[in-house]
Amino acid sequence: MRSAFPARPHRTLRARAHTLSLGERTVVMAILNCTPDSFSDGGRHEAPTRALERLEQFVDEGADWVDVGGESTRPNAPPVPWEEEWQRIAPVLEQAARGYPLPISVDTTKSEVAERALDLGASILNDVSGLRFDPRLADLAAESGAALILMHMRGNPRTMQISPEYHDVTEDVASFLERSIAQAQARGVTDEQIVIDPGIGFGKTAEHNFRLLAELPHLSRSGRPILVGASRKSFLGKSLGLEVDQRREGSLAAHVAAVLGGAHIVRAHDVRETVRAVRIADEILRAALDEA
Ligand code: HH2
Numbered sequence: 417m418r419s420a421f422p423a424r425p426h427r428t429l430r431a432r433a434h435t436l437s438l439g440e441r442t443v444v445m446a447i448l449n450c451t452p453d454s455f456s457d458g459g460r461h462e463a464p465t466r467a468l469e470r471l472e473q474f475v476d477e478g479a480d481w482v483d484v485g486g487e488s489t490r491p492n493a494p495p496v497p498w499e500e501e502w503q504r505i506a507p508v509l510e511q512a513a514r515g516y517p518l519p520i521s522v523d524t525t526k527s528e529v530a531e532r533a534l535d536l537g538a539s540i541l542n543d544v545s546g547l548r549f550d551p552r553l554a555d556l557a558a559e560s561g562a563a564l565i566l567m568h569m570r571g572n573p574r575t576m577q578i579s580p581e582y583h584d585v586t587e588d589v590a591s592f593l594e595r596s597i598a599q600a601q602a603r604g605v606t607d608e609q610i611v612i613d614p615g616i617g618f619g620k621t622a623e624h625n626f627r628l629l630a631e632l633p634h635l636s637r638s639g640r641p642i643l644v645g646a647s648r649k650s651f652l653g654k655s656l657g658l659e660v661d662q663r664r665e666g667s668l669a670a671h672v673a674a675v676l677g678g679a680h681i682v683r684a685h686d687v688r689e690t691v692r693a694v695r696i697a698d699e700i701l702r703a704a705l706d707e708a
Contacts, residue, residue: 419704421676425639430608431563432539434519438641438680442694445683446479450504455490456648456660464507478691484508485523489544491577498528509536527552534560546596558604565611566596570619585624586631589614613643622651632677645683646670668693
C-alpha cells in the first residue's frame with residue numbers, strides 16, 4: 417500500500433424517504449442559517465424570500481442536502497426559546513415541503529423544534545450537543561426514521577471557549593461520541609441512521625481543531641460516517657489572519673484534508689466551490705483504492 421490516505425468505508429445513511437450512499441463521493445451539506453446573529457451569514461437569510469432564493473441556488477450549485485438552523489451556536493451566543501427558533505425556520509421548511517428535491521436537516525438541540533420540523537418533512541436531525549441537551553431527539557429519530565447527527569461540544573456555547581483542555585483531544589472526542597451513540601442506540605436509533613461529528617470549533621483551541629483534522633481516521637472506532645464542519649470558522653481566521661468573509665480558501669483546504677482523512681460529509685457555506693474541491697479529493701481517494 418503506497419497511498420498516504422486511509423480507505424473511506426462505504427456506508428448507507430437512512431433518512432426517512434431518503435437513502436444516501438456515503439463514501440463513494442463526498443456529500444456536501446449546504447448551510448442555511450435563518451438567524452439574525454450566526455457568525456458568518458447571520459441576518460442574510462432571515463427574510464423567508466432570501467432563504468428561499470438560497471435554497472434554489474443550493475440545488476444549482478450541487479449541494480446534496482441543506483442544513484436549516486434557527487439558533488446560532490457561535491461562542492457566547494444567547495439561548496433562543498424554542499418558539500422563536502421555530503418561527504425563524506418554519507417558513508423555509510413549509511416552502512421546502514412543497515417538492516424541494518434535497519433532504520433537509522434541522523440544526524437544533526430542542527425536541528420541540530425537531531418534532532415540528534419532522535412534521536414538515538425534515539429527514540435529518542443535526543444535534544450539536546450529541547444528545548446532552550435533549551435526549552428526546554433520539555426518540556424522535558427512532559420513531560420517524562430520521563438520520564441523527566451526533567456532534568461533540570464541550571459545555572455549551574456560552575462556556576465552550578473558556579480554556580478548553582483535553583487529555584487527548586481525539587481520544588476524548590471519540591469517547592464522548594461513543595457515549596452519545598450508545599445513548600441513541602438505547603433509544604432505538606439504528607446504526608444506519610447515525611453520523612458522528614468532531615464539532616470543529618465547539619470548545620476547542622485552534623491546535624485542537626487542527627489535531628482533530630489530522631487524526632480524523634482515529635475518530636470513528638467502528639467506521640461510522642463522519643461529518644466535518646470547518647466552514648469559515650475562527651481557527652482558520654486565526655491561522656491566516658483573516659476575517660470571516662475571507663476564509664473561503666482556508667475552508668476548502670480544511671474540507672479537502674478532512675475528506676482525505678475519511679470524512680464522508682462536509683458542511684459548507686460556499687457550496688459551489690466546496691463541491692469542486694471535494695470532487696478532486698474524491699478522485700485522489702479513488703486512485704488510492706485502485707492502487708491498493
Ligand atoms: N457548526 C455550526 C453549526 N452547526 N452542525 C454540525 N453537525 N457540525 C458543525 O460543525 C456545525 C453545526 C456552526 O456554524 P454556523 O451554522 O455557520 O454558525 P452559527 O452556529 O453561528 O449559526
